Amino acid sequence: MTTLTINGKAHTVGVPEDTPLLWALRDELGLTGTKFGCGMGLCGACTIHIDGVAVRSCITPISAAGGKQINTIEHAEHDKTGAALQAAWVEAGVPQCGYCQGGQIMSAMALLKRTPKPNDGDIDEAMSGNLCRCGTYTRIRAAIKKVANVTASTGGKA
């Protein structure tokens, strides 16, 4: 049995230690906001935060997450930056099919926490691991910039 702290709560899962967090979250715990897209850390649909760092849960075994703070997209609305990004996403009409957007938002959150006022190069670096087949990249970039500006202009309030 492995104990995981997810979105502030302790959960116990009885699956082998090499099981990727993605499948523990989705199949064992019912947290389906984290999506499967490739299983190789190539598409970013499964992005979560471990101790505030964006990681691909499809290639992160549960054994690597014991004792750490795991946050998923379901928790983003309880975070100032996360909520601001979600609001900006809705306002800009970013999602098309929406399947990748949870992962996109998790990557954007990690970016803005690290780099509150990112330039285009920062956005490229932080967001290029997240694929979107519908092609919402321009709106994603615009939404991130919008949140970053709001953060700056209101002295840190997002």
Add this chain to the structure above:
Amino acid sequence: MNDLIQNDTGAPENVSRRLLLKSAAGAGLLLAVTHSGNLFAQAATPAEAVEAVKYGGDSMPGGLVDNPLVFLSIGADGVVSVICHRSEMGQGVRTSIPMVVADELEADFKRVRVIQALGNEARYGNQNTDGSRSLRHSMDPLRRVGACGRMMLEAAAAAQWKVAPAEVQARNHELVHIPSGRKIGFGAVALAAAKLPIPGRETLKMKQPSQFRYIGKSDVALIDGVDIVRGRATYGTDVRLEGMVYAVVARAAVVGGKVRSFDSAAALKVPGVLRVIEIKSTPLPAGFNPLGGVAVVARNTWSAIKGREALVIEWDDGPNGGYDSVEYRKTLEAAARKPAKALRDEGKTMDVLAAAKKRVTAEYYLPHLAHATMEPPVATARIHDGLCEVWTSVQAPQAAVEIVAKHLGIKPEQVKVNVTLLGGGFGRKSKPDFAAEAALLSKAMGGKPVKVQWTREDDLQHDYYHAVSVQHFDSALDDAGKPTAWLHRSAAPTIRSTFVAGAKGLGAGEMGHTAINIPFQIPNIRIETPEVEAQTRIGWFRSVYNIPHAFGVQSFVAELAFAAKRDPKDYLLELIGPARRIDPRTLGDNTNYSESPERYPIDTGRMRGVIELAAKGARWGRKLPKGHGIGIAMAYSFMSYVAIAIEVAVDAKGAIRVVGVDTAIDCGPQVNPERIRSQLEGAVIMGMTLAMHGEISFKKGRAEQSNFHDHVLLRQSEAPHEIRVHLAPANYSVSPGGVGEPGLPPVAPALCNAIFAATGKRIRQLPIAQQLVPL
């Protein structure tokens, strides 16, 4: 069932938790008391009964239904529920359909909710969500649904007040007695309204476009937007049922292959693995039948994946085991260089070409493409009490009903298909082979709920691929540089081969995708399609054969312009000629996307309009920095007109950067302009992906690409920072055009025309990949 909420008709309100509004189903209805068939089915009206040929939605399986009792219900609390009978895959249809109904109903959109329909074409009419046809076919019937509901509510209020119905008007979710100003809410008269006769179609009072509240407006938020960004929306892969088990399948990699023998001993030792089950292959043609293979059923997806890795399988590859893309390209090229069956033949093309002083020839190669939806195919099924219930992300739920019934040996009435949100579709999810897999595995598991999850490797190996093709062009130019002859041969495997074994040569409909229906003013035109045999599953991919045809036609026009030393945009306009409306039959196109040639002529004025819009946006003709170039291309597809101007910058290393995109569409009426923009933006990205990176190649019958490391999609770092979308003014006097697909075909040729303008290098094969050497 923790994520899906059933409503009273059994349709799952499967997406949005906003549906947990107190007013949800059961709070007393309502227009939806009974229904007695397709009262308003278009085909049944006298005016159209005399017309033997059916077009548009009427020609589709299930036809069109505009019965308000099927699509609309109103609770005693006034909450309006609208059925969405098409699948949501990012195009916004779950928002657009209620917008149309609410508008004619005079409902307040804030009090409208959407209910996703089950797959049931007998009830809802055609539900296929492909061919850019949802609103193209359904906009008018849905307007009638809303107008019918409005008139019934008005009549009910008039009866209650004992006044003339003409004195009552629906206004923003209320009925108003105009002379007295008295008002009553929709909910208060809904039950009485439901008991009234349904007004005949000829008596319906439709709104004028100037009266629209929602149609053509951009301020309606996406119905599922908040759930999506919070990770709460339900896709096919998110379905969870009590007692559900998980499966992955090792399928025959070669189409037509089958399992010769397998050893499951090691797989069964993997922790969490429950069963190993063989799925029998179905003889070709492939159709929507599941591919044969060996399934591993486990307590979770990961155990199933690990179990599959431990399977030992010996395959019989069957007749397509030799499929090889390098060899097949030679076959296509040989076919494209020989005379073939002509689907359009005007004048004496071959003679004029033979006698020409100046001749321009070009050949373009486009490889197979994979849909690569971000959500790979997935389906969940359970069987109980003789009923198979499926939850899945499909574009054609009725097709899923039929293939499941066929493989279980039960009647379609015994199959219930619940449609979730789709994590991308692009045509892949019109082919529900995965739904049949889930049903077969549930049956083998004694009816237990089974979810079949495809991995990315499965998705890329077992797609219904976009056709590989060679596009061959030959033209003669007169002294003024104008073409006097145009020969186009399109050599590609046909989609019919997936359904008819051995089918060869593109069909009239496939050739109607920007090949035979070009309106160019050229006296000698010959359009041919040679016969080549498919060796894998060929399927429709967003905009289908418009991709290779528009790439060939629009690249070749630019090549002719260059040969004639003319501006490519002026030259394109000149070929199209003056504004006029052309009956597609006069061009040899008797298919016209199954639309009426009268309602949907080819309008060269609209073609010219979008070209000018895109050119203006790009400030065509301006001086550009070194290494920059602008290319333009136009394509008419799915009854809409799109032109794109792309500006590229090519650096000294040959790296391409798209620095400007202006895409312009004329789709006639506009329901949700904001979603039209997003579809056009997305089409640019998808078009850039296929132009720059898209390729599936085969060796020994197997796709050589397996995941996103060797099947590259455009990423944020390569994407343009801005895509300017230009909408021609909404025009409600013409019939609706499609939106989901038409933005895609002109992207690749515009991009390659831009590269030519920047570098002088003409790209004749896709993907562009490493073709640009340092300047």
